[in-house]
Amino acid sequence: MKENGQNNLSTELLTRLNEIGEAEIVVGIPSYNNARTIGHVVRAVNAGLAKYFPERKSVIVNSDGGSNDNTREAVLSAELDADSVLFVAHPVRLVSRISTPYHGIPGKGSAFRTIFSVAKHLNAKACVVVDSDLRSITPQWVELLAKPILERDLDFIAPYYLRHKYDGTITNSIIYPITRSLFGRRVRQPIGGEFGLSGRLAAHYLEKEVWGTDVARFGIDIWMTVTAIAEGFKVAQAYLGAKLHDAKDPGSDLTSMFRQVVGSVFGLMETYSSVWQSMNGSQPVPMFGFPFEVGVEPISVNVDRMVKTYRQGISDLREIFQGFLSPQTFHDLTACAERSGEDFRVPDLLWVHMIYEFAAAYHHKLLDRDHLMQSLVPLYLGRTASFVLEVKESNAFEVEQRIEELCSVFEAERPYLDHHWSDTSRKEKNYARAN
């Protein structure tokens, strides 16, 4: 597939886009080996466009990462007008990158980039992206994500789901509280996977020089959300009900996923440090859609293994932690490791201090950043185990209250972050005193 030299679209795709001319709505579906679910997603999107936007010219773009399970055939076999579906390939493996090198590194972010490029080329007013592994998507999702953009002149619509209390723990324990406490907007699912965005915001994203970084992988969701908030675009949420999707993202493991997502957040803290340093507290964002109760899938969690990993991390990585964590924080983390069984807890205040110290260590480059992120994984698993034990008997409302409490601690402890962020490291300070 030949690529156009001025953007990341192939010549064949550009020819097809030129035939289409313009479109008001572009719905993008990034995929990689999602043959089992993508047909349903395409049908739901098509039905949503037909039902809620029958007069608007729309295009569905499937940006595929080189699937080998007939994902693209599944899209083709979905019952809809084939002329309105475009297939765009982006590589996932390095060999594929060679054949289409312009698409950059393999990952969801690269797929999004192609979708945004299509939206820009078609001069779309609204661009909606939905995951291809969804089992709970309904046609109304398209309306909820696109309508506020088209009719309310908003720029960014984040999803709001009901999830199982053990689901999305990186979001609940790190991403949401940090986004909220630093950038002042309560976007509950900043890395939800489904988004609606205005054409101007999609074009704005394309101008950023981030497509060779972790943003091109799992970091894309948080990057989009934080960029939209920090750069003053109009942000809202849409209530989508439950999110049910395939259990695992093929080829992804926790450590690399964690590194890409949390590393992207820490990176964004550096990019927008002047923004968050002048901000205090947080405000809710407008919510579209009608909240309703839904059943969610049960999730099994192996708490013992998480606690074991936490203890091993504290024991085996102590020299690493002592290099950048404050003595008090490390002491408290060690004390937590000594608590056993149902009593195992990592308290909110300790967790918040620890995350802020990690962010400051990332900023001051006190350790190789990859190593820093990897060393956070066992501690995160410990905190997750603590959370699971704590909310074992709680209902969804109580769990949400619990997450709100954690967010309050993150907001209240902002001075702690400010102090560590502007301060040099403890070890460096010791040297300075000795010097």
Place this chain on the structure above:
Amino acid sequence: MPGLIEKAFIEPFDRLAQQLALVVPALIIVLVILIVGGAVAYVARRLTYRLLVTTHFDRLMIQTGVASTIDRARVFRSPSDFGARLVQGVLWMFIILLALSATNAQMTQDLVVRFVNYVPDILTATLVLLLGSVVSKFLARSALLAAVNAHWSGARLIAGGVRLLVMSLAVVIALEQLRIGRTALLVSFGILFGGVVLGGAIAFGFVARDLARDWVQSILKSRASEDEEVFRHL
């Protein structure tokens, strides 16, 4: 009588005076070189120290993990102090060589020439050891983190092994560069390395076969339980 006095006292004094006339200027030059050189080395240390502190050398050393090695020696206040004293030490080495060559004696001249010829090897060996230290620390830390996140119980042992292996390689290369016990060293290293690998294999596969079986079973079990788990983090 006057002849005797001249032979017994005046001539030896003359000879001593002549010898002193030859040695004293050289000694004065040596002293001047040592005093001036010492002062220059001191000033260089102070300047280097300021420069290193200003350029956040300590932070760089913390990041690369070298700081903890320097700390372990318990001699230097900080990596900057170490760097500054290293510069001072190198300068002192050249000052002493300069002072020795100023004596103009054949033996010292030979010593100076031999030492100067050896300096590139010493510098290369030092560089190899420093590089080996940084690389071994980095690789050991990578192995440690990967092992912990893979739930391997012998994570520190693995990291220690990686560090030992890389540092051993660096030491062998450095000693080879210094031309110290070349053949014996290479043979010893080969025997040692081969022995470690063979011993490890025998211990793990034969003597500790139960351990090996348990370990493999635990891995399979852990993978199976991971597959069963539908926990989503994002």
